[in-house]
Structure formats: structure tokens, C-alpha cells
Amino acid sequence: GESVGLHLPTLSVQEGDNSIINCAYSNSASDYFIWYKQESGKGPQFIIDIRSNMDKRQGQRVTVLLNKTVKHLSLQIAATQPGDSAVYFCAENLGLYNFNKFYFGSGTKLNVKP
Amino acid sequence: DTGVSQDPRHKITKRGQNVTFRCDPISEHNRLYWYRQTLGQGPEFLTYFQNEAQLEKSRLLSDRFSAERPKGSFSTLEIQRTEQGDSAMYLCASSPGSLTNEKLFFGSGTQLSVL
Numbered sequence: 001g002e003s004v005g006l007h008l009p010t011l012s013v014q015e016g017d018n019s020i021i022n023c024a025y026s027n028s029a030s031d032y033f034i035w036y037k038q039e040s041g042k043g044p045q046f047i048i049d050i051r052s053n054m055d056k057r058q059g060q061r062v063t064v065l066l067n068k069t070v071k072h073l074s075l076q077i078a079a080t081q082p083g084d085s086a087v088y089f090c091a092e093n094l095g096l097y098n099f100n101k102f103y104f105g106s107g108t109k110l111n112v113k114p
Numbered sequence: 115d116t117g118v119s120q121d122p123r124h125k126i127t128k129r130g131q132n133v134t135f136r137c138d139p140i141s142e143h144n145r146l147y148w149y150r151q152t153l154g155q156g157p158e159f160l161t162y163f164q165n166e167a168q169l170e171k172s173r174l175l176s177d178r179f180s181a182e183r184p185k186g187s188f189s190t191l192e193i194q195r196t197e198q199g200d201s202a203m204y205l206c207a208s209s210p211g212s213l214t215n216e217k218l219f220f221g222s223g224t225q226l227s228v229l
Contacts, residue, residue, distance in 0.1 A: 043221050
């Protein structure tokens with residue numbers, strides 16, 4: 001769902017389970033996407049990126065899936081750990097004609113229960 | 115590579131005062147961005163530099179806000195006559211800006227509180 005003000009969507013998972021965080025992006029012309037992790041009081045931390053000519057990319061314990069047909073991104077975190085607790089944002093690059101600005105969604109809070 | 119550095123980390127000021135923040139991007143990154151983030155929201159674009167040229171400013175950036183990147187390296191963001199609504203985290207980010215590498219890296223931000 002969408003967040004309104006302080007009410008971020010929250011995903012609660014048990015330690016060791018897999019997490020899936022979803023994001024709907026807005027611009028069909030966006031061709032580059034990044035997932036960020038943000039801990040309280042810190043700046044967003046780069047996790048993984050994907051270009052629009054791919055539909056899947058894997059990193060260490062993380063996988064990003066891109067469905068351009070429905071303008072949807074997901075971030076899968078394997079074997080979720082307490083240190084993964086944070087707010088996760090997807091960002092879309094609006095392309096050269098928009099000065100390569102990144103537009104951010106409102107985020108999903110991941111709560112990992114030990 | 116020390117990452118994107120921002121100073122100060124925290125700033126408390128009284129309404130009506132001027133404040134200035136500094137950002138040192140990753141060296142050799144030619145793109146530099148300023149974003150603003152309020153609690154529970156994603157970062158919102160403020161302005162963008164390609165080297166020393168400021169190429170775009172958001173409508174969010176009122177006349178009280180000015181940003182510079184005089185030598186294409188560090189950047190400053192000044193807010194004049196601060197208002198309580200300016201309270202937010204101000205984030206700086208940089209990117210190599212090449213066609214093959216557009217990764218955007220953020221600093222830790224400057225948390226501004228206007229009393």
C-alpha cells in the first residue's frame with residue numbers, strides 16, 4: 001500500500017526467513033533503478049541496481065526483479081538478519097531529458113524479529 | 115575513496131537565521147545532487163550540478179535557498195531566513211555520471227532543526 005505521512009508500510013519477518021519488498025514506479029521511460037537501505041539517522045545506502053534491459057539481478061543475499069509491463073520492482077532478501085532492519089526505498093532514474101534525476105518512493109520499513 | 119561527506123551532521127537554529135551546509139562528493143564524480151527528506155518520506159529532489167553548472171532546481175527550492183559548486187568539487191547549500199518548515203534532513207549525493215555508471219551514493223546528511 002501507499003504511505004501517508006508517518007505511516008510507512010511495514011513488513012515484519014522472522015530472522016532467517018526471506019523478505020520481499022515491493023515497489024511500484026511511476027515513469028515508463030525510467031531505465032535505471034536502485035534499491036537503497038536507510039537506517040535511522042543515516043543517509044540511504046546503495047544496495048543493488050538494475051537497468052531496464054534486465055529483469056533480474058542478484059547480489060549477495062539480495063535479488064532485484066523488474067517487471068516493466070506493470071512498472072514493478074521487488075527486492076528479495078535471503079535469510080533476513082536483524083541487521084537488515086531498516087527502511088528500504090526504490091529509486092527510478094528519470095533519464096537524460098530529466099537531468100538523470102532519481103525519484104524515490106515513500107519506502108517500506110522492514111522489521112526483523114529475532 | 116572516503117564516500118560522500120557532509121558537514122555539519124546536525125544543525126539547530128532559530129527561525130530567521132541563515133544556515134549553510136557543505137557537501138564533499140566522491141572524488142571525480144561529476145554529478146552532485148541535493149535532496150531533502152522529512153520523517154517518513156523518501157528523499158525529494160532539490161537541485162543538480164553537472165560539474166560546476168547547476169542544471170536544474172526543483173520548485174521546492176524557494177528563493178531563500180541557494181546552492182553552489184564553484185569549482186566542480188564541493189558544494190554548499192544555503193538557506194536564508196530559515197522557517198520551521200525547513201526542518202528536515204538535507205542529503206547530498208554524487209554520481210560518476212557516465213553512461214555506464216550512474217550509481218548514486220549518498221552522504222549521511224545534515225539534520226536541520228529550526229526552532
